Each structure stands twice: as C-alpha cells, then as structure tokens.
Amino acid sequence: MKKTWWKESVVYQVYWRSFFDSDGDGYGDLKGLIQKLDYIQHLGVDVIWLNPVYDSPDVDNGYDISNYLGITPRAGSMDIWEELLSEVHTRGMKLIMDLVVNHTSSSHPWFIESRSSINNEKRDWYIWKDAVDGKEPNNWRSYFTPSVWELDTSTNQYYMHSFAIEQPDLNWQNPNVRNAIYDMMKYWLDKGIDGFRMDVINLLVKPKDFSNVENPEKIHYLGNNPGIHEYLQEMHEKVLKHYDIMTVGEIPFVTPEMGREYVAEENKELDTLFHFQIADDMPTWDLVKYKKIQKDWYEALVKSGWNSQFLNNHDHTRQVTRYGNDEQYREQSAKLLATMLHTLPGMPYIFQGEEIGMTGVHYDSIEEYNDIAMINKYEEEVNKGRNPKEVIQSLKLLSRDNSRTPVQWDDTENAGFTQGTPWIKVNPNYTKINVKTALKDPNSIYYYYQKLIDLRKNNEVMVYGQYHDLLPEDTNLYVYTRVLDNEKWLVILNHSDENRVLHFPERYKNNRFKQIIGNYEDAESHSTKEIMNLRPHEALIYQMI
Ligand code: NOJ
Secondary structure, X not given: OOOOOOOXXXXXXXXXXXXXXXXXXXXXXXHHHHHOHHHHHHHOOOEEEEOOOEEOOOOOOOOOOOEEEEEOOOOOXXXXXXXXXXXXXXXXXXXXXXXXXXXXXXXOHHHHHHHHOOOOOOHXXXXXXXXXXOEOOOOOOOOOOOOOEEEEOOOOEEEEOXXXXXXXXXXXXXXXXXXXXXHHHHHHHHXXXXXXXXXXXXXXXXXXXXXXXXXXXXXXXXXXXOOHHHHHHHHHHHOHHHOOOEEEEEOOOOOHHHHHHXXXXXXXXXXXXXXXXXXXXXXXXXXXXXXXXXXXXXXXXOOOOOOEXXXXXXXXXXXXXXXXXXXXXXXXXXXXXXXXXXXXXXXXXXXXXXXXXXXXXXXXXXXXXXXXXXXXXXXXXXXXOXXXXXXXXXHHXXXXXXXXXOOOOOOOHHHHOOOOOOOOOOOHHHHOOOHHHHHHOOOXXXXXXXXXXXXXXXXXXXXHOEEEEOOOOOOOEEEEEEEEOOEEEEEEEEOOXXXXXXXXXXXXXXXXXXXXXXXXXXXXXXXXXXEEEEOOOOEXXXXXX
C-alpha cells in the first residue's frame, strides 16, 4: 500500500455558518474562521474541510449553489477566502472544499436558462421529462420531498431534483455539463486548494430507463447507476490527476465491494469515501454490527483503497449523543469514541465541536427546528394525519439540527459565537460545555484529541497497521490490534455504562503491556495481564512488548 500525506492526515470539518461570527449578523463567516485558525492548528489537525461557501439562496444551507465561482456574502468575499487559504497554508495545514455537482440551485443562471424554453441550448443541462398520464414521469422519491419531479408550468415539463425543489439535478450525460464542471474544478484547484469533498458524487448518473420502482421509499435506486465509474474516471483523467490533492466522495448506499470500486487505486477515481453503512444501519449504537461493518470494509479495502472514519458531521447527530453517553459519562464516552475513530483503519474526521464533546439538542416544537429535511418530513407526516408530537419524537434523534448548533466558545451570551442573534439556537448547555473551559482543563476532551492526533503523527502503526478484531461477538467490549512490522498496539474499549471484565486471550498472557494512552487518569501502565477490570466507557491503548 502506497504511503501518501492524506492517508496520514486528520481532517477537521468546519461548518462555517455555525463556527464563529466576526461581524454580528448571526452567521459564522470566513473572517471568524481565520480568527480561530490557531485554535484548530493547536489541535494538531492537518486538513480543514470547509462546507460550501459559494453563492447560494441557502435553501439547503449552501448545498444549493447559484454561482460556483463566487463566495456568498454571508461567508465573506473572494478576498477573504484567499486570505483564509493563505493563512491555512502558512500554518502548515491544507484546505479542501465541498464540490456539489449533482445539482445546482434553481437560481443558478444555467437553470434559469434551461427552464426558459424547451429549445434553449441549456435545456438539456438538466433532466426534463414529459408527464405520464398527466402525472409525474415516475414514482421516484427525493431525499426531501415525496417526488423527485417538479412541474414547470411555463414549459409544461417536469424537472428532476434528488433533494429540494430548489435543487435541480444536472444532466451529467451532456458533455458540455461535464466540461463546465471540470473547468470550475480547475478554477479552484489553480487557486491552490488541496482537494475536494464531493457531495453525493455517486448520484450523478440516473437509472437509465426512468421507469417506476417497486419500493420508492428506499431511495437506493438514485445512486450507483451504470456509467458512474466512467464519469469519475474521466474527471480523474481530465482534472484530478494533474494536482497533488485528496478527494473524498460522499457515497451513500454502498456495500464494501461497491465502495471499493470508487477508491481502488488502480481504478483512478477517488482517494477515499464516506460510506453510510453505520449511519443507515445503526440508528443507535450496536457494537456487534459496528465491528462487522468495520471488518467488512477493512477486508474490502486492505489491498487497494482507503477508508474514512467518522460518526457525525453536519448531517448526522453528534456522536456522543447518538452513539455514546451524553450525560453521566459524556467526557469518558467522547474520549472513547475519539480513541476508536483515531485507531481504526482509515482517516479520522473531526466535526467542529466534537473535540469538546458537544451534544445534540432536545427541542419539542417544530418551530425550533431549522433543517429543511426535518421540516418537510414533519409536514408530510402530519398531513397524513399523524400526531405532531409523536412525529417530532420520531424525527428528533436524527434531525440535522442536532449537529448544526453553534460552536460553544465560552459561557457568555450565545456561547460567544455571535454578538447578534444566532441563525440557529445555541445549545443551552454552553454554560458547561465550551472551548474556554476545555482549554483550562489539562484533562479535557480537547487535550485528549490533541494527544491522539499527536500519537497518530508519530506512530505509523496507527495509520498503516494491520487491523484485527479479537472479540467480534462481544456486545460491550471492542478489543483490536494494529500491527506494523514489529510494532503491535492493542486497543481496548468498554463501550458500556457498566464495569466490565476483559479476559485476555491465552496467547497474550506472557506479553508485557505499556500504556500509550487512557481516558481515565489513573489507569495502570506497565504490567502483564490475565484479566483487566474496565470502568464505564474506559478506553486504553497499549503497546505490546
Ligand atoms: C449531502 C450534504 O451533506 C447535505 O447537507 C445536503 O443536504 C445534500 N448532500 C444535498 O446536497
């Protein structure tokens, strides 16, 4: 397996609108991010992934782009963005940008032209179809609405949108579309960015015959259609291979075997991917399932390909709330999850605020939510006659607002995030959970992350070591080794609220164990082991000698 800078990197995701507001308009911005770069650098991360900062009407928080070449005034300006790039590079870090090319905003000039008439030369840049029996062309469902089709009354045809009505899908079959996108990518790469996170990149090709599907609710049919690999190979050939960058594709609905096709080195498509087997198959924690998913992906990618490790981002509820314990054991649990993500095979991603153990929100009224996916689904369900309270309860855990609340900088009003009114409510627990408090406490989650990242930089075994799960069936303990040449590390995680006993496998009984890191202050360091008593959410890494 080839060694590369990006395989060895830790990525920090900045959802800028919730990061830090420098001008009091209630939205985070690029100046605010520049002011906090030292904070990010201090953590030790290598790469910053910036969510979309392009011009956008913000129907889907920037994922509806109306100009790929401009910076939305809400975030700043091109000059400030240039300053950001240079400040990131000065600090020895890299910057990757979001690439959203499955769809544009309906306000993008390409779409405005496309919808203006059936004969417009950009008509074919989007996906237009006639009605069938006076109705939508087929029964496909979108992520955010009951149908992917929206009728354009002036030309009397439907256009396709895999997300909101205001996010029409581009027609990738048209070579002019592909070339326009490639030119846009080169524009940013020539400015010196270090790569792209590619939004739903496996959705670019639609099912060929546009016929009805058996079960429209399960929207897997929107992705991984024949032709997708050819387009990504073309993108690689025409654009990506000419730059020393990293690419991470957001690739829903894939098994490890399918995922491998996108990232196998010899296929010349992408470097790594976000798959959603964990998020999709595990609404709540299920350790045995998690281990199986890790094993399957490891085996699929071990020869050629590279995984990404994450449990939360701007679309997925904060990990300590969804998969850990955000109450009694919040600190230990946040550190345990970090230990796991930084020692499993693949690149670790930190979502802003994760490094201080920020939690999800608990709102009871729809007015308090902001997420278009949540609001649309709520309306759809309530219109079917379901009880509104019950609907909120059922959607709450996975609402995207859980991870979008502002970063909690200190215990002053609005968590020090803004001097104005925040665009989304601050989590009321900011008085207790905030950066200022974390930076004062040498045992904080923040400093634990810093240590993990530092360890990863200085120990290749954490990056390139072979992975072996010792207890695949245990429902509470996750125990695995990483081995590189003569270096052997043992990771022990008690993912439960109870004390547990680990019985060491016979073959390790004569080994000596040197502790590398632990999330309780008073863990044993040098010893031989037969059994080990683990406290709730205890995490340990040992070097085996
Ligand atoms: C995935 C993004 O992460 C999400 O926030 C967005 O709504 C959809 N893609 C559509 O672009």
